[in-house]
Amino acid sequence: MTEIREIRAGETGSAAEAMLLLRPRWRTAGAVVDLIDDRLRPAGYRLVGAFEESSDSAVSVLGFREVWSTAWGHYLYVDDVSTLETARGKGFADELLRWVIAEAERLGCEEIHLDSGVGSDRAAAHRLYMRNHLRISSHHFSLELGG
Ligand SMILES: CC(C)(COP(=O)(O)OP(=O)(O)OC[C@H]1O[C@@H](n2cnc3c(N)ncnc32)[C@H](O)[C@@H]1OP(=O)(O)O)[C@@H](O)C(=O)NCCC(=O)NCCS
Incomplete structure (x- = not known):
């Protein structure tokens, strides 16, 4: 039996293992x-x-975050999606994406946005987004700075 639920402040550590898999730059559970x-x-x-x-x-x-901008108005931005390797292919990410789409509707958001890299390591994520009817809507530009 799987439970889908919001992870509140004070229990963030329960997300650390899956998050570090996607965001290894933070290195330790404590840091993330x-x-x-x-x-x-x-x-x-x-x-x-x-x-x-x-x-x-x-x-x-x-x-995710509820955000407002001049470009997209009131929208929900998805920062991170990650499933432990041992738990992939069981529909967990699909369930989380459906949960967040419902939450965006509940909040009255007009759109959902996210960025995803174009390497082969993101192919499964792109299939996830497409089968949930997200579409590719922009190019993303970035510049690395010294600091
Ligand atoms: C992308 C990612 C989050 C998907 O997580 P997941 O929990 O495995 O996703 P799902 O289980 O919902 O879907 C994965 C596959 O299993 C299939 N599936 C879903 N439920 C299933 C079930 N009950 N039985 C069999 N297969 C199932 C899906 O159709 C999908 O198939 P596909 O890959 O051929 O399209 C995961 O691969 C991951 O963490 N990747 C690395 C991090 C990453 O790229 N994150 C996104 C950053 S933009």
Whole structure:
């Protein structure tokens, strides 16, 4: 039996394993929990996770924010989607994406946006987004700075 539920402040550690798989730059569970609780949550970041029975650690996580901008109005931005390798192919990411689409509708958002790399390591993610009817709507530009 799987439970899909929001991961609140104070239980962010339950998302750390799946999050570090996607975002290894944060290296340790402590570092990624501090980032999320101290910096991201105060700016509106939220997490939802899939939990298998009898485990306090999420097998799949999705991080998102409710955002307003001149370009897209009121929208929901998905920052992170990650499933542990041992739990892939069971529909967890699909369930989380459906949960967040429903949450965006509940919040009255006009759109959902996310960025995804174009390497072969993102092919499964692109299939996930396409089968949930997201479409490729822009190019993303970036510039690395010294600092
Ligand atoms: C992309 C990612 C999140 C998908 O997670 P997942 O939980 O395995 O996703 P799902 O189980 O919903 O879907 C995966 C596949 O299983 C299939 N599937 C879903 N439920 C299934 C079930 N009950 N039985 C069999 N197959 C199933 C899906 O159709 C999908 O098939 P496809 O890959 O051939 O399109 C995961 O591969 C991942 O973490 N990748 C690395 C991180 C990443 O790229 N994140 C996105 C950053 S933009």
